[in-house]
Amino acid sequence: MANPICILSLFIFSCLALFIFSCLALFTPTACSSNETDLISLLSFKNTVHDLEGTLNSWNETVHFCSWTGVRCGRKHRDRVVAISLSSGGLVGPLSPHIGNMSFLRSIILRNNSFYGEIPQEISRLRRLGLIEFSNNSFSGAIPRNLSQCPNLVYLNLIDNLLSGPIPVEIGSLYKLQALGLGDNDLSGPIPPSLGNLTSLFLLSLRFCRLIGEIPESLTQLHSLTYLILSLNNLTGTIPSGLFNISTLNTIEVSYNQLQGSIPYTIGITLPNLKFFQVGFNKLSGAIPTSLSNASSLEQLQLTDNVFTGPIPWLGRLSHLRGLYIAYNPIKDDINFISSLTNCTNLQKLNIYENPLLGGSLPWSIANLSIHLVDLVTSRTQVYGKIPSGIGNLLGLTRLELFDNNLEGPIPFDIGKLSSLQELNLGANRFWNMLPSSLGNMTLLNYLYLQENNFSGNLPQSLSNCTNLLDLDLSRNNFSGLIPPEVVGLSSISISLNLSFNAFTGTIPIEIGSLTNVENLDLSNNRLSALIPSSLSNCLSLQRLSLEGNLLQGEIPSDLSDLRGLVELDLSRNNLSGPIPSFLAELRLQKLNLSYNRFQGEVPRTGLFRNMTAISLDGNKELCGGIPELNLPPCSLITSSKKNSSSLRKVWIPVVVSGGILEDGQTPIAVKVLNLVIKGAFKSFIAECNALRDIRHRNLLKLLSVCESIDFQGNDFKSLIYEFKANGSLDKWLYDDAEQDGFRHLSVIQRLDIAIDVAHALEYLHFGTDSTIVHGDLKPSNILLDHNMIAYVGDFGLAKIVSSMAPAQESSSSIGIRGTVGYVAPEYGTSNLVSTQGDVYSYGILLLEIFTNRRPTDDSFKEYVSLHSFVCTALSDDVMKIIDPLIQEEHDKNFNKIKDCMVSVLSIGVACSKDLPRDRMSMTNVVHELHKIKNRYLAADRC
Template identity: 40%
Template sequence: MELFVLIVWAPLVLSYGAGSIICAVLHGNDTDMLSLLDFKRAITEDSKGALSSWNASIHFCNWQGVKCSLTQHERVAMLDLSEQSLVGQISPSLGNMSYLASLNLSRSMFSGQIPLLGHLQELKFLDLSYNSLQGIIPVALTNCSNLSVLDLSRNLLVGEIPQEIALLSNLTRLWLPYNKLTGVIPPGLGNITSLEHIILMYNQLEGSIPDEFGKLSKMSNLLLGENMLSSRVPDAIFNLSLLNQMALELNMLSGTLPSHMGNTLPNLQRLFLGGNMLEGFIPDSLGNASDLQHISLAYNHGFRGQIPSSLGKLMKLRKLGLDTNNLEANDSQSWEFLDSLSNCTLLEMLSLHSNMLQGVLPNSVGNLSSNLDNLVFGRNMLYGLLPSSIGNLHRLTKLGLEGNNFTGPIDEWIGNLPNLQGLYLEENRFTGTIPTSIGNITKLTVLFLANNQFHGPIPSSLENLQQLGFLDLSYNNLQDNIPEEVFRVATIIQCALSHNSLEGQIPCISNLQQLNYLDLSSNKLTGEIPPTLPTCQQLQTIKMDQNFLSGSIPISLGSLSSLISLNLSHNNFSGSIPIALSKLQLLTQLDLSDNHLEGDVPVNGVFKNTSAISLEGNWRLCGGVLELHMPSCPTVSQRRSGWQHYLVRVLVPILGIMSLLLLVYFTLIRNKMLRMQIALPSLGERFPKVSYKDLARATDNFAESNLIGRGSCGSVYRGKLTKEHMAVAVKVFDLDTQGADRSFMSECKTLRNIRHRNLLPILTACSTIDTRGNDFKALVYDYMPNGNLDSWVHPTGDRNFADQLDLYQRVEIAANIADALQYIHHDCESPIIHCDLKPSNILLDYDMTARLGDFGIARFYIKRKLVPAGDSTSVGTITLKGTIGYIAPEYAGGSYLSTSGDVYSFGIVLLELLTGKRPTDPMFCNGLTIVDFVKRNFPDQILHIIDAYLLEECQESAKADLGGENNAQQCLMSLLKVALSCTRQTPNDRMNMRESATELHAIKMSISIPAVM
């Protein structure tokens, strides 16, 4: 028999070596090896070389990821290839390895269906999470009777959870979140008494939570959030004494909470019941669940009565969210909960937005935890003076008191909140002047003081708020001129100063490159529209109505290609309506009524739609489309002198014939040009037009000597445009490459409407045919003389001390890119996901200012529905995009595109910038990543992992007795902390780019700028 087997296996003996094959035959483990080889054949890409050791020179029990059982004649007992970025399908041959006890293929890029593994009677651990597996959960899996852990999370699975899963009597963990599973939760799960974890969140499950779950006495984690579950939560679940997490948020659950739940759930740490239809009282017994850290009962609309003061006994409480309910407080007794919460010294968030809290906010609010980050009392019925004790809460980043009836002034204590990023005081009855101390809150990004009774001037100290994005001071009684300092804050995106008594001229507005909304209406402003206003190319809405503005409407407003709404009504404008306004393709609302305009009304663009424009009160206007019912514009008198009759009868026909000939001539020329010009995505009038000939001349016919880089979709050349005398970079797309045309269109669409000092500015685009008649597409950018970041972090040849990036430059570059990502993530009307952030896509200007480029695979995204803050999800799922090493781990599992993916890539870039190592460095193998590498050495051994030049810089500073090493180490610690926060495995655990940018700017300010020699 052995001879027969050897004959059959002869080809394998030649391919893989006689020793291992004969050994396999003699020990009867040939089936396992064949199964592993079948598995390898199904892999189409192995970027990390995880299977490179799977060859004949090594016994298969020693192949990477393979472990054999010594007690079972070297049969495979474990296969662990997690986080290896393998691409392909999972071979069903794995189901033949009958002694396999553990199979871990998580965090890769497997696709296709889950294979039939029902013959694996020894299988105890199965983890296929974070892949792109499709189809249904095979019923055959339930034949693996010893299965203890089943993790299929973050795939693309559909269909129902098999009822037969209840046959897995040894199951302890069932993890199926982030799929597309439908149907009901199998009640039979309640019979698996060993179950400790049921995690089914983010699916489309419906029906009720099975009553049988009340029998799972070992349950510690029940996570069913973001489904469509309804009915009541079974009372028996509140008796599961080992329960650690109960997360049932964002369903349609109803009913009340048991009064004793705090006593019967002594180990509960996290209670997430928000976004349901629960009602009744918050159980006083919750204060007895002493391990509680996070309570969220928000957005139920039904909780009523008082907030239990017993919550003050929760010494571990960090977050308390009770927003959007009917909770009450109207006397000293019902406000006792606030006093009691001062005992919770770890409290970071207290959010009571949209309830029925009444009366004066107690002064004890200032006694809350010194760790408090968010304090939200908006949309209640509070009144009276605001307690100055709030100024004690120095770590606050958000203070939300909007929509109440607070009165009196805002005292200078507001300036004692240096970390504040969002100040929401709108819709109250505050009086007095706006405190100048607000200018001390330099991290402020949102300042909302609208709908109050503030008077006096706008403080010029607002100029200090260099991160301010949203400013709303409308509906007050502010006087005096608009300080020109306000329009020096380059980060402002939306500015609303309407319905005040501001006067004088509008200051110069030229530095607001991110401004998209400007409302100065209903004031007493005079003079003309500043000629610099059209430099704010992101403007979408301009409101200047109800003022005393005069002069003509600037023709240059026609260059605002993003403009959607323009209201200049009820002013003293004169002259004609600029025809340029009719060329604004996005303009859909135009109100020029009640001015002194005259002359022809344009007939194109927005002027075609009579419901979109208002021109009343301009008595000298004429013409326009018929639907406007305007008087006809006057014509030349028919009575002319004799020589005029001659001109009309003789010269006019001659001129007409000449005009016709010229028209024919130029038509022929135009048709010839059209044959050279194909459809080009509209980039607006501000972009110059260039031809193929222009670009060929600029780059010496795309000479190799001018080549400065190659990418997946084409090549980049250095050039100089003759007419503009401008150095440029020309990105020529290789249209034979799959996706190149789509990349060109994507980059055009993305860059057409965004402008930021840290984004690579596009000058124009060219879509035509070359001299051979082939399609030609190219983008033209400003030339970046210092190349890309990759060439600085990984220079070729010997390192020169003088040519390396010092610590300050690296922090500056990181802050630049964080600003760019903050802008595209948070400050664009249609937020953008870059999808391919890496050092080679970060360019450096003359002064080493970093600019983010290459938006070829960028995506716009929207929010699906109400989701937890910061969890913005894209339009759809993706095929994996980006560059290996920088791709967020959730994308490997087919997760939705999100801004969190860019955050992860940014964190990797920051780690690379600090360590000098690429994420694909050969040292990162066998499951070790650059993130793990840094984690293992943080914080005690960071000097062992940082880039050698940075280490040298630290040591040189120390030798100079400048205290530099300690300062530099502290800076490096802070930078690595930001990077590690950005690269956390779970997207929701990562900081967003607004937070990252804030941290990096703080770090930058903490170190000295190198002295200029």
């Protein structure tokens, strides 16, 4: 949905342009000169553009030019052009410099076309010009400095072009200017203080211009200012306090910057006309002013992603409030503040996502919120209790997100009254009982997420009424019984169907073939039996198919050869048999797991089967052949080996499993066997056990069990049993041979998510428990990715547990952390100090590596000494020269937002990998900044 401030800005500019255009076009000039100049100028204008829609068909000499489309002449001197208005005309090309010869021109409107090239300097000759409206074109180059020679300019709108360079200080001399819009351009430098001279200005829009520096104090002189829009820049410092004394201000929009400081506690009193206050995605801190409850006209309050500590004021007097956004803040408060919002009868959107210190029981008053409410997001908090049964009163809801809380109990039956709901997300809570059949009343649902709860029983067949579902996730619950054919037959599902990690039995319904548009299908880790249905071949859009951990039998159906778009296929841990079909080598598969079945015969040698890292065939004892790296017996020896099978001796190694965790066929595992011959291996084993014994975090690899026994030669045997992560290590995704088409397809947003996941894990290790844990060996090979590309930090063999400490302190240890060359902090080479800042250094190097695709030991930057120095130099030169070529391909399509993202991310990597520990960031700040970068990156596509 478009940002309301973007829409508001464009609407205001449009209305103002029409008003000024009408006034200027009716003005009668006091002097006159030859009209031949105007005719020649108009014809030159036409000749330099391509008219794709025939807008200029009337521009010919058979009709007087004053009658041409979009041309208006003066009333008194009817042969002189005073206004040109050609909005949305399908015009492509440069703007003719002859425009500067039309000396009576007072208004020119060309918005919503495709004009390109520089804005002609000759436009400065138009001394009578009062209105320039060039928004939504492709003008490039610098903003003409000599526009200051147009002293009567009242309205200047250059929004949404490709203009570059600084904002000319000369604009500050246009004293009559009332509206200035330069947003959505590739500008640079600071906001010139000279803009404070524009005392007639009531609208200033500089959003998304790459501006830097502080907001000039001189802007506080703009006593007529009504709309101030400075979002999506790199502005720093504080918001000048004087701005909060401009009583005419209706809109303050400074989101997505680096602003600090607090909001004056008197804001609701000094800004009585305030309607839109958007300061999200900055570094603002302190309390949320209670005086905001006095701003009776307030419609939008956006405080997302700052460091506000709360409490949240009671805002019940804001009868016009339509949107309240307080996500991503460390607000410590009780969620009962929602009760005050029941008086906000126009409230449409309420978002308090990711407030980890917000607690309390979900109030029953939530059912009395505005009937106009369409978005209710209360996720990732400490809120507990049950969903009020009166939730069904919110009939206008289209989005309800309550995921990752501590909510429990059954879902109330009344939820089925929300017939307008399009997205329902209750995942990662403690809900139990069966699903209410009333869910089937939500026939407009597009997204239904109920994963990671304790739901049980059969799926209600009424779900088949949700014929608009695009994405359905019921994974990691206790559902049982047969999979209803009506549910898997919902042909609308096109994104994903995930029923994994439940207890479904019986066969896979043949109706699964109705999912002709689904991209991801996951039925893994259930108790499904019988054959794989050949009807799956109808799912022609399928990219990922996961059926592992079931009781499936028979051969792989030959009809699956029709799935030409399949990228990942996992059939492991079943009872499948027969030969491996040759057609699998012909598909575009990047990942194939057939392990622990009963496949027989020769392994293909072509296609995917040439890449050992892309296939897994373990546990199929009767396979032969294949590439040499698989170490399978030649197919000619299979017969003789079967004859001698009676002489083989099986050795069973007992595995101690606490709590009965590993049920047969339910949990995929990875086993790390320690080579006890290597010096320090036993200490590594102990360190890893101690470090992982009492910690739990969603981005830490979970230790399921340990195994201590004797191998077949009588030697000690020790191993660690972990959750299996289907997508392997980050190292493989970064560095495997791209020609094998197996890895290295990480997008910018995937890399950002991985970096954020790892940062969250380190923040937890450093600050999330009673003791401080130093990982000691952070690198790509120790970061594993699951099937959803969520990152997990593993390998705690060098971890150290130190006593509780302040974030900036260090603790000594008798044994220094060795780590891996290139990732080890410099201070570890000169002392035995163990600190969280050592981990921060490793993380910084890792972050630089993820986005440059260069190992810290790479030879390509020898002259720069290190990866850190290599990136430092590029940041001051051209950062896009050093990024991963795959990101460069995305950059070619999304130039502005990707370059901005790369500069911001790599700057964090450099700040984390500084030589001196005291100069490095803390992981808490890293997490905060990366979330801000991600949100800025995603927001760039919204307006």
